[in-house]
Amino acid sequence: MNNGDTQHTSVPHNSRSKLWFGTSLAQFLKVELKDSPGRRVAAFRLFIVALIISLVSQTLHVPPLGAIALLICLSYDAYANSGQALAFGMRQLGYIIVTTLVSVFTLMFAGNDAWLLLPLSLLIMAVALFHARLIAWPTGIALWYSVAVLYSPSTPEQAIYNALWNIPIIGVLAIGSWTVVHWAIKPQDPRNQLKASIAAQLAAVETIFTARLADGGVAIHKQVASKLFSAGSFGKTLCLLANTELVHPSMRKQHDTYLALLLEIDGLRQMAIWLDQVLTAEYRAQAMTQEKLDVYLALQSACAKLRQGIEESRDVSGQIEVLLTDEVLHSYSLQTNPSLLTAIWRAQQRIAVLMHDLHNPAAAPEVKITEAEIDSNEADGWFPAWFGYEFWATHADSLQFGIKFSLGAILCMLIVESLGWPDINTAIPTCLVAAQTSLGADYRLSILRVSGAILGGLCAYFYVLVFQSQLDTIVGFVLATAPIWAIAAWISSGSERIAYMGRQLGFSFATFVLHDFGQVTDLSVPSDRVIGILLGIGVMGVLDYALWPRRSIVLARHHSVAALRTLTKFTTRLPDLSLMLKHTLPLRLSAEKDLAAAQDLVIHAVLEPDARLTYKANERTALRAVIEAAGNLSGLLQIRRRYRLLSGQQFSSFPDELQEHSRTFDAALTSALENAALVLQGQQQEALTEVADIHAQLKQSYTEHHRIDSLPDDLAMEWELRFMLDQQIMELIEQIQRMAVNSISYRLKAGSTID
Numbered sequence: 201m202n203n204g205d206t207q208h209t210s211v212p213h214n215s216r217s218k219l220w221f222g223t224s225l226a227q228f229l230k231v232e233l234k235d236s237p238g239r240r241v242a243a244f245r246l247f248i249v250a251l252i253i254s255l256v257s258q259t260l261h262v263p264p265l266g267a268i269a270l271l272i273c274l275s276y277d278a279y280a281n282s283g284q285a286l287a288f289g290m291r292q293l294g295y296i297i298v299t300t301l302v303s304v305f306t307l308m309f310a311g312n313d314a315w316l317l318l319p320l321s322l323l324i325m326a327v328a329l330f331h332a333r334l335i336a337w338p339t340g341i342a343l344w345y346s347v348a349v350l351y352s353p354s355t356p357e358q359a360i361y362n363a364l365w366n367i368p369i370i371g372v373l374a375i376g377s378w379t380v381v382h383w384a385i386k387p388q389d390p391r392n393q394l395k396a397s398i399a400a401q402l403a404a405v406e407t408i409f410t411a412r413l414a415d416g417g418v419a420i421h422k423q424v425a426s427k428l429f430s431a432g433s434f435g436k437t438l439c440l441l442a443n444t445e446l447v448h449p450s451m452r453k454q455h456d457t458y459l460a461l462l463l464e465i466d467g468l469r470q471m472a473i474w475l476d477q478v479l480t481a482e483y484r485a486q487a488m489t490q491e492k493l494d495v496y497l498a499l500q501s502a503c504a505k506l507r508q509g510i511e512e513s514r515d516v517s518g519q520i521e522v523l524l525t526d527e528v529l530h531s532y533s534l535q536t537n538p539s540l541l542t543a544i545w546r547a548q549q550r551i552a553v554l555m556h557d558l559h560n561p562a563a564a565p566e567v568k569i570t571e572a573e574i575d576s577n578e579a580d581g582w583f584p585a586w587f588g589y590e591f592w593a594t595h596a597d598s599l600q601f602g603i604k605f606s607l608g609a610i611l612c613m614l615i616v617e618s619l620g621w622p623d624i625n626t627a628i629p630t631c632l633v634a635a636q637t638s639l640g641a642d643y644r645l646s647i648l649r650v651s652g653a654i655l656g657g658l659c660a661y662f663y664v665l666v667f668q669s670q671l672d673t674i675v676g677f678v679l680a681t682a683p684i685w686a687i688a689a690w691i692s693s694g695s696e697r698i699a700y701m702g703r704q705l706g707f708s709f710a711t712f713v714l715h716d717f718g719q720v721t722d723l724s725v726p727s728d729r730v731i732g733i734l735l736g737i738g739v740m741g742v743l744d745y746a747l748w749p750r751r752s753i754v755l756a757r758h759h760s761v762a763a764l765r766t767l768t769k770f771t772t773r774l775p776d777l778s779l780m781l782k783h784t785l786p787l788r789l790s791a792e793k794d795l796a797a798a799q800d801l802v803i804h805a806v807l808e809p810d811a812r813l814t815y816k817a818n819e820r821t822a823l824r825a826v827i828e829a830a831g832n833l834s835g836l837l838q839i840r841r842r843y844r845l846l847s848g849q850q851f852s853s854f855p856d857e858l859q860e861h862s863r864t865f866d867a868a869l870t871s872a873l874e875n876a877a878l879v880l881q882g883q884q885q886e887a888l889t890e891v892a893d894i895h896a897q898l899k900q901s902y903t904e905h906h907r908i909d910s911l912p913d914d915l916a917m918e919w920e921l922r923f924m925l926d927q928q929i930m931e932l933i934e935q936i937q938r939m940a941v942n943s944i945s946y947r948l949k950a951g952s953t954i955d
Contacts, residue, residue, distance in 0.1 A: 656708025
């Protein structure tokens with residue numbers, strides 16, 4: 201017992217930093233409430249939506265529905281472009297129809313039989329939450345169902361009326377006004393955003409080439425501050441493409457060409473940034489030969505032309521063909537000598553061809569990517585995947601998620617009914633709103649929910665005591681409530697670290713002032729709402745901690761393991777360029793998704809009950825290092841794959857011995873990454889082959905075959921860059937292995953289990 205005691209001392213952190221992401225409250229608010237042009241537009245949209253809902257609520261005598269509609273609107277993305285707003289509105293409208301039908305059917309079938317209504321409701325909400333978790337979408341169906349069915353289970357007739365009318369009214373009032381406002385107030389065309397995103401990537405590459413041209417002893421330029429890999433960035437670009445295709449349906453015919461173009465531009469950016477990062481100041485200061493200067497000048501000019509073509513939506517492939525002639529490239533790099541500049545050169549040529557295909561779709565070759573090609577792990581067969589055991593074993597966590605939070609809503613409904621206190625029924629949706637990815641995320645959201653509810657209640661009391669007695673017209677009501685709607689909209693338009701507080705502030709205030717038509721007389725509404733929220737949080741806190749607790753650090757470790765296993769597939773050599781899109785794209789998205797989730801979970805882990813114990817803090821630090829290294833490794837492995845395919849390397853013409861060394865090195869990298877994943881899972885470490893020794897043999901084989909020692913300095917440097925890429929990959933894998941061992945050892949020394 202004493203051996204573990206030393207591990208359970210508290211980490212000397214300031215208590216406030218745990219709640220405010222490592223800063224003081226003043227610093228947190230300064231950052232989260234900061235002004236920006238984009239935030240002004242987003243907040244103004246939410247403000248207009250809040251005014252519309254409050255006016256409709258008061259003039260059409262539907263006050264109780266106004267507060268719920270307002271919460272729904274404040275919960276949606278205020279920065280959504282027109283395509284995103286349309287997609288969200290259409291999907292939510294479909295969910296409203298489904299919820300209405302399911303609610304009415306449930307009440308008609310089991311409304312008078314509590315013994316049947318409760319388990320049926322548990323099943324329906326669990327399935328809705330499970331589905332929402334799978335597709336990473338808000339829990340709208342479960343939330344609306346609970347409001348329609350569980351708010352008044354003792355009066356099924358009234359509940360049927362609420363389901364038939366209240367849910368559609370809420371949907372039209374909330375989703376309709378939100379969508380219309382986003383299309384009316386400075387609508388953002390996703391196609392323009394997509395073009396700006398692509399142009400920004402090409403501009404970054406152009407800047408690197410421009411600075412490289414200026415290096416010749418004049419001044420050492422400041423390197424571009426960018427990363428090879430940013431978790432979730434490429435996924436966001438693909439979302440922009442999906443939104444663009446919704447607003448501009450004609451683009452759907454060229455979907456695969458756009459995917460290939462986005463992937464090629466992203467790969468070009470990664471190669472250019474890596475080149476910019478690894479060249480030393482001494483090497484930059486050396487004068488370039490005329491042949492090398494011509495290559496850089498052609499690359500810089502071509503990149504500028506590609507950017508202009510994207511910005512102006514015109515075909516520049518003819519100009520690129522003139523600029524990127526093979527004679528210029530081969531005057532610097534021999535065809536038998538692979539180089540990184542050759543890979544960048546070929547990447548720009550491929551981008552130009554894809555841009556030509558976009559402007560001349562009739563002449564473009566048809567490339568179809570089937571679902572089977574995108575996800576090779578899917579089982580073949582005529583029946584859906586969810587009929588098999590593997591599907592449910594893989595998504596057991598999501599299934600537990602749905603059952604647990606549905607059970608919490610049922611328990612809260614029973615408590616509210618047993619107390620005969622319907623005014624605290626906010627406990628029921630609280631259980632569903634608090635349904636987050638992990639225990640730490642639940643706690644974070646609960647803190648924001650309580651804080652926002654209290655602030656909204658205080659604003660409501662201030663409104664009653666100061667303004668209400670002086671108002672007798674709808675104009676006065678709007679003027680008096682407008683500042684509160686503005687504050688709620690401003691906070692809600694912030695980052696996810698604070699946005700939910702603004703939503704709850706607006707909802708609490710709306711629940712009070714829109715509770716009934718005319719002046720508010722029941723001053724217990726805000727306090728009852730806060731009590732209901734605290735009840736829901738308390739019930740879910742107990743369930744969440746006792747029943748299948750989803751510890752943030754454990755989930756972060758699982759996502760990290762999944763990311764490492766995805767990266768192992770990047771080590772294989774593709775036979776030709778035709779497989780680049782269908783093989784690289786799903787791996788890129790999978791790695792991004794897992795690493796982004798792991799990053800968020802490590803942040804949420806700080807809030808969990810034992811987060812300040814020494815071994816917990818050390819474990820978080822080690823896992824954070826694993827996630828960062830895995831992100832960097834993902835970028836390097838993608839560069840390595842592109843180098844092999846685009847650098848002019850004729851692997852099939854290499855001697856058999858060299859090919860064998862290369863395959864052995866690939867297998868060693870795969871084995872090392874798989875071993876790191878096993879260690880992170882807490883499994884026994886396998887015997888490792890010496891990756892460095894294998895790489896040394898490979899390097900020697902390349903040196904002898906290509907006679908690198910006799911090459912000119914520039915061409916020898918190209919090979920040094922190639923070997924440096926492998927060396928950085930090996931070092932990152934070694935770092936991941938070391939941090940994985942540390943992450944597990946901290947937990948084992950404290951006598952805690954891995955899961």
